[in-house]
Amino acid sequence: MSQATKMRRHAHKMRRQGIQPVVVIDKDDRFPDIAAVIIGRFLWRYRSELAPVYAVVALALAGAVLHATHAPWWPYILAGATLAAWTLAMFGERVGLSLRAERFYAAAVALGGGMWLAAATALGLAFAPLPQVLLFGGFVLAVPWWAHRRRRAKVRVERQLAAWPEIAHAVGLAGSRVQSAVVDVWGWRARLALARGQTIQDVVARVPAIESALGTFRGAVRVQPTRDDKANRFELRVLDTDPHADAIAWPGPSVASITEPIDLGPFEDATSARVLFLRRHALFGGVAGSGKSGGLNVLMGNLTACRDVVIWAVDLKRGMELQPWAPCIDRLATAPEQARVLLRDAVAVLEARAAWLAARGRRVWEPTPELPALVIVIDEYAELADEVPDTTADTDSIARRGRAVAVTLIAATQRPTQKAMGKGAVRSQMDVRVSFRVRERKDVDLILGQGMLAAGWHAHTLNAPGKFLLSAPEHDTPRRARAYLLSDEAVADAAHRHAARRPALDEVSRTAIEEAHAGVALRSLNGPEEPPSVSDVAEPENRPETVLWDMLSRAPDEGIPVSHLINATGMSRPWIYQRLRELADDHRVTQVSRGRWRAITEHAQ
Template structure:
């Protein structure tokens, strides 16, 4: 490659040229002709695959940089490397799971949220969920999807099949794009956006991009530079190489400092505000300790008068402090010591 080749060197992430929103494509890299390559994530699911050292983490960072500043999407993360990859983004994520048990809890909560949205849409007489600040989309990014426990993988399959209409997006990144790692093809078949970084075997290209992709010219086994990828989606239908933007640690720290997940969110706008208890934290604790069976998330929303996002964030903080536990799927109970 020559020095004039746009892919010869990684280009720094340029930031946003318009207010961040999930409703518009986000820029994730530079094409071989020097133009920005963008991808729309709303009502789409994403599969990212590539071997160790291919640049998967960098590409994940560019996606997070595009989503985190947007106030019409909540981002949850799963990083089963103990938070090594997504940890720097933790303060800007609505939830972050770093163990298999945490991942199952997160996906259970996502399934409950999907069903809540479905019911709400039916009540409103609307077919699709249009994201706003008050009713944000939900994006779940999983780093190393192949490590999910089977129970979480089953829920992920349901989210992929049913999430589009209610603006739930699944972003799955993996170093092992095998049949088993992606639910024997069930989840992979739901992925609208396929991004292939460097792979070792020709067959891996087909596993990421679809059967027959390699023979049709979609070949990434010869890539040598980290971050170089092919993207196949409704807006990218030719095998054009691109390279992901580079985000350094300082840029990530700057984004997360400017866009942290708020410790408390405004009261719900989709229902009456319960102002009989001015302290939502006290109301939350009262609801958690009221019955031996615990409380459901809808119960906690009603009790606190806050949004589901606020309730989930509060539960996550209490769980990390060892002060609440999930008594059953979708039900939470306080441990003996009050926070």
């Protein structure tokens, strides 16, 4: 092994330890050797700025050699340049040319250089005006290269990373080293390897020091595990500008079925924050003004576009948040008693669906327009827990048993208190957690789960409405995203367009609700005693029409379910509905709500 090779390896090892090697120049060293080293380092350091010069020199040499050895090849060179230019223009995105202007520039350089090389191969380098064209064309095509923002950013990043050993030593991560780096639209990211004994938690704790050392603005540095999840590796993300500084308009629904992942908004790398809600309960949390309601609007805009979802909602702020979506909501509870009945009916639905699946030997409810999923959206979950505490058992039951039967609970709260979020089974069953800005550090663990703050999920540092962190089975690293913004006009337009395509609740679920209400109606009609049996109500000598009218006349204000009328008369459902329609045409009965009827007061006896 030569002495020079040993010195290079020793210098590389010193850099890994955070020590910058020093070159000692002996007085006996010859000046030409020193000058060659200095020039070589200059040409390498400024290789990006000098790339057009290198390209012009390479074309001139290639033209001279090809003219002397393979002059007849010029048609093939021209054809190859044309093909290369077309390929770059059409498929340049696959090699990192994400912008259309970048692809066209690369195609122009390839075509221009190829055409000149073909001419030089055929005619010779000295043929006028080829030298002048090469110099002028090289300068013209070099100007966009020198002015390109991403190229200049890449050069700046390379020089910053060249100084990483010194930075690592200063911030307490001595021995860490850069493995690769990529510049993108909003900044750059690098993959780094840690020294022995260092972990990603050590890096997270030193993020402010890294921001200071790199000279970035506060909050510009992100640290997350690498995709291979190695303990001694991490990805450093540095933003030059905040991609979420401005609100992002909602582009429209991203799904047509609940079986597809819903796009809540873009991450900082411009990828979509898509998450599946089918058979997953979800929690939206954040303080007032954090953009939680905007996130719910994005969710509602997508759910209302699905033709295999029935939406129930609870909004105890008298419908302030969810009322604009009322045309697409099957049931909207805005008062405590309405919320109590809605959740009780939801439990009846999941029990009926479970029995229906068991009778057919099936394990899961597959949503279709005829058998839709049921999504229950509860805004201000803390208010529900305070005003209707007896609903805790129902929400717990839905959270535990609703997955297989496609009954999904989505809760949102501005107050992630221990009382609201820490009791019962609801919080522990939330597979999807969306955290907008929280006021206190401890609230991060209340919304996202125990230990998430220490793992780098810093929701308390989110600095604009709509920014959120998403925790789900497919999103297990802390990446910032921003929810799309829906204006009031956009909400009204979406609700109007989607209202006509909303599915109806399936027959299994409707029957379960009617039967559940029938039990309540019987207790109301007969007082505290046990409800009468069918044989007691419908004696053989009583005509079904008489029994029907008697039940309708005694019905409470909320009406009596059709299922109870069927049991009392002993007649079929079509017969009941035919008689009800006849009585309604005579203005003797009225339909109070879906499946519930009563006699009009002035005709009641």
